[in-house]
Amino acid sequence: MKFARLLLASLAMTTWAASPISAQQAPLQVAFTFDDLPAHGPLPPGEYRPEPIRSIIKTLKTEQMPPVYGFVNGFRTAEYPYQTKLLREWIASGNPLGNHTWSHPSLDKSSAKKYIHNIAENEPLLEKVDPAGDWHWFRFPYLEEGDTMAKRNAVRDYLSDNHYKIAEVNLDFGDYLWNDAYARCAAKKDDAAVASLHDSYLATADEYITYSRTLSQRLYGRDIPYVLLLHVGAFDAKMLPELIGLFRKRGFEFVSLPQAESDPAYSVDPKVAYPGGGLLMELVATTRNVTLPNATQPEDELAKMCR
8 A cells, every 4th residue: 555645536536525424323344454473574683573462462362453464475484484373373362364466566566467476375374374264355455356357357357256355445544664664763762753653643544534434424424333453563453552553542432343344335336446555445535536535644754764
C-alpha cells in the first residue's frame, strides 16, 4: 500500500458532502491483524528478532484479544530457518496465520502469473506449521489488488478456485512508517525523538479511526466492522498496549477477522483497477464518486527523523 494514496483522493471524484458520524446503534467493532510475519523492519540496538512477535503475543493474551490473524511471508524462514519457530509460537498462542505471498511482491509491478506462483509458493510452509488451521485467508501486499482489471480478475479467480477469502483492510494509519524511525532514534539514544514518535503514533491512529469512520458513514450510513492493518515491527510491539487502549477509549470492541468480514459490506467486489493499492472502502468510494476525507501524511516527517 502506498500511504500517499490519500493525496490522490480528490482526483476524478465529485464532491460529497461530509456527514457527521451518527449516534452508534450497534457496538463499534474492529479486528486487529498483523502483516509480514515472522519479521518486519529494523530493530533498535539490543533487541533480537524474536522479541517483537513474542511481545505482541504476550500483549494479545494480556489484553484478552480475540484470535488475531498474522499474515506470513515465507521467504524469511528460508533465509533464517529458526523463524519458523516464531510462526509456531503464534499459532500456539491461539492466533491463526494467513497467506501474504512468499516474498511480498507488488502486483502492480508483477504479471498475474508470477504473482499467483508467489502465492502458491507460500502454501507448503503454512501447511507445515498449521496443518489444521484456517490459513486460506489472503492479504494483498501493499493492498495492491490489481492495477488492471485483467490482473485483478486473474488473481481473484485463483483465490476463489483455491478456496481463499480475501483479508480486506478498512483501517490503516501507516503504522510501519514508525518502525524505521524508532530504530534510528533508539540507536542515537534520542529519548525526546522516541517520545515524539510515541505521541505521533497514537495521534495518527486516532485521526485515521475518524477517517475510516467518516468514510464508512459516507458509503454505508453506518459503521461497518473495521479491519485494522498492523505490522510485527519493534515499535508496533512497544505501542500495542496503548493502541488497544486507544480503541477501547474510542468505544470499540474487538472481534476476529472472520467475524468482521461476515458483514455484507465485505461481500461486495468493487471491480475496479486501483494502482497503488488502497482500503476496500477507498475502492468502493472510487466506483461511487465519493470524495475521501482529508487526512495528514506522516511519511515525509518520519523519514527525516534521526537522520
